Amino acid sequence: MSKRRLTQNQQRRIQSNHHKKISKKEVEWQDDMLGEVQQGVVVTRHAKHADVETEQGEIYRCNLRRTLKNVVVGDQVSWRLGNEQLQGISGVIEAIYPRKNELSRPDYYDGIKVMASNIDQIIIVSAVLPTLSLNIIDRYLVICEAANIPALIVLNKVDLLSEEERQAVKKQLAIYEKIGYETLMLSADTGENMEALHAYLRQGTSIFVGQSGVGKSSLINQLLPENNALTGAVSDVSGLGQHTTTASRLYHLPLGGNLIDSPGIREFGLWHLEPNQITDGYREFQSVLGTCKFRDCKHGSDPGCAIREAVEKGEIDPIRFENYHRLIESRNESKSQRHFRTEDL
Numbered sequence: 496m497s498k499r500r501l502t503q504n505q506q507r508r509i510q511s512n513h514h515k516k517i518s519k520k521e522v523e524w525q526d527d528m529l530g531e532v533q534q535g536v537v538v539t540r541h542a543k544h545a546d547v548e549t550e551q552g553e554i555y556r557c558n559l560r561r562t563l564k565n566v567v568v569g570d571q572v573s574w575r576l577g578n579e580q581l582q583g584i585s586g587v588i589e590a591i592y593p594r595k596n597e598l599s600r601p602d603y604y605d606g607i608k609v610m611a612s613n614i615d616q617i618i619i620v621s622a623v624l625p626t627l628s629l630n631i632i633d634r635y636l637v638i639c640e641a642a643n644i645p646a647l648i649v650l651n652k653v654d655l656l657s658e659e660e661r662q663a664v665k666k667q668l669a670i671y672e673k674i675g676y677e678t679l680m681l682s683a684d685t686g687e688n689m690e691a692l693h694a695y696l697r698q699g700t701s702i703f704v705g706q707s708g709v710g711k712s713s714l715i716n717q718l719l720p721e722n723n724a725l726t727g728a729v730s731d732v733s734g735l736g737q738h739t740t741t742a743s744r745l746y747h748l749p750l751g752g753n754l755i756d757s758p759g760i761r762e763f764g765l766w767h768l769e770p771n772q773i774t775d776g777y778r779e780f781q782s783v784l785g786t787c788k789f790r791d792c793k794h795g796s797d798p799g800c801a802i803r804e805a806v807e808k809g810e811i812d813p814i815r816f817e818n819y820h821r822l823i824e825s826r827n828e829s830k831s832q833r834h835f836r837t838e839d840l
């Protein structure tokens with residue numbers, strides 16, 4: 496071997512230094528490479544980058560300053576445009592303005608994961624296929640109540656129902672109407688009730704939440720007829736080859752208002768909330784709460800439980816009461832699971 500030829504080890508070292516240089520260059524913008532500080536809104540959050548939209552509607556992919564903890568869709572940020580693109584990145588986000596509110600969900604690894612910020616309305620999307628789950632609607636409602644953000648419940652894929660089945664799901668939705676939530680029956684396939692949905696979305700920023708496959712992205716495609724770039728990678732969770740959304744993204748609707756599409760969650764517990772926050776998430780419990788015989792009433796078989804009595808009198812729906820206990824139980828289970836997982840790491 497000629498002396499001038501590099502050994503494999505040397506070659507590897509050079510290559511790895513080369514990589515280091517690239518990634519260093521990527522994160523370390525020199526001050527004189529960056530323009531004036533501007534304001535913008537985060538419209539998509541990727542693993543390492545975020546897309547920022549200017550007031551003029553231009554979108555730039557940005558790095559995040561390492562000191563920034565968690566940048567999410569909906570964040571108002573200050574950022575600076577670079578004088579050239581580095582590795583496809585146009586600028587850098589320097590700071591996040593204080594958030595009006597944030598929508599969070601529990602996350603096994605990070606504790607609580609903020610999904611989006613500065614939200615005016617949460618649209619809980621459920622569907623009749625695979626099945627309509629009131630338990631999942633209740634979970635989301637507890638999160639909405641805890642964040643103090645108004646909720647709208649929509650039921651998609653009603654095109655799949657017979658007349659008889661329609662009447663049955665109407666009755667289920669009536670449980671929520673009775674306690675003051677508005678509901679809509681929709682079909683992204685036939686366009687049923689899309690005008691009514693449009694009307695709800697015309698102001699402020701709304702977010703679609705709901706399990707994977709309920710049709711959130713399909714509904715957005717209906718609302719934005721020209722936009723067909725919504726489907727993400729092929730789902731590796733189900734292996735069924737459906738397209739699943741992998742990053743939240745904010746869209747501007749033609750009739751006004753913004754709408755965020757979010758990736759579906761398969762299952763989530765509510766261990767990040769205290770039991771009393773779950774109880775507070777049931778709005779129809781509030782007027783009788785505090786009148787139970789015992790102050791530490793668990794609202795189960797405890798004697799003199801005012802909530803159970805209200806259920807017996809037909810004032811509180813028994814399905815909601817049952818779901819409440821399931822939520823409390825699953826909270827405790829997922830909490831202990833989490834402890835196991837954290838210790839495991």
Ligand SMILES: Nc1nc2c(ncn2[C@@H]2O[C@H](COP(=O)(O)OP(=O)(O)OP(=O)(O)O)[C@@H](O)[C@H]2O)c(=O)[nH]1
Pocket residue numbers: 651652653654655681682683684685705706707708709710711712713714737738739740741757758759760
């Ligand atoms: N029959 C019927 N099928 C629908 C309707 N809306 C959506 N679908 C189908 O449901 C499947 C899932 O739709 P998506 O829009 O990808 O669901 P998603 O909620 O965005 O799912 P994630 O991105 O994984 O969270 C697709 O095969 C759609 O064609 C509808 O109104 N009726």
Ligand SMILES: [Mg+2]
Pocket residue numbers: 711712713738739740756757758759
């Ligand atoms: Mg989707």
Ligand SMILES: [Zn+2]
Pocket residue numbers: 787792793794795797799800801802803
């Ligand atoms: Zn009680």
